[in-house]
Ligand SMILES: [Zn+2]
């Protein structure tokens with residue numbers, strides 16, 4: 001075996017060096033291990049909305065990286081015009097001020113047009129990807145109800161008494177029980193029954209888990225941000241974002257399949273978003289929460305299917 005060459009660090013002039021080196025090496029190792037630990041920690045809370053953190057305090061008339069992404073998001077959720085010519089730049093322009101005001105009004109926040117912490121906090125929460133319809137809910141003064149419909153008020157035909165629903169093969173098992181419970185809640189309030197069928201292609205309501213771009217023009221965004229979306233009648237498609245941490249329960253840090261399913265089935269039936277925070281049709285949902293239909297949801301579905 002070839003012995004190590006005695007290097008200069010073993011000579012009497014350099015007796016301190018090996019100790020210093022080993023100390024240095026030890027602290028280096030500790031730093032590496034701690035950084036790996038802290039790097040791994042926040043992974044579970046990584047959200048597609050993290051870009052908003054850098055926008056605190058950005059003022060109208062200035063520009064900042066992330067503003068164009070915010071504009072795209074506000075377009076996707078219905079608070080900025082799809083026709084905007086300025087959606088691809090990072091300028092905090094008048095159009096963005098207008099969009100933020102629409103958003104703040106819809107969610108009962110102080111209407112300032114500024115990216116104050118309260119607004120950014122609301123924006124980064126997980127929600128449904130179906131656009132809000134601000135004009136439908138803000139026209140009612142005084143507000144006695146908060147529900148809304150899709151433009152043109154589409155609903156299933158009165159001759160349709162039962163909606164069949166189905167999942168593609170290989171869908172996670174807990175989605176079946178979650179959706180079954182959600183369909184029962186709506187059936188108690190609307191003259192429509194739901195029946196599960198194995199024939200996915202022929203089902204009225206097609207429920208599936210999708211990730212990122214999945215070909216319907218509304219790409220999912222990975223963990224956080226948008227959780228699910230569904231299409232107005234008589235389309236029947238209901239998509240969950242497969243990148244979320246789903247569970248069929250109210251469990252801390254996880255998203256409840258039944259509650260989000262209940263919300264999305266509301267869209268499948270023709271309901272839009274409600275501005276009542278307690279309604280299932282409110283666009284936001286917190287982790288670890290299970291909700292059931294409230295008076296506003298019931299008033300909404302009864303108004304649509306009377
Ligand atoms: Zn929704």
Ligand SMILES: [Zn+2]
Pocket residue numbers: 210214216218229239
């Ligand atoms: Zn989709």
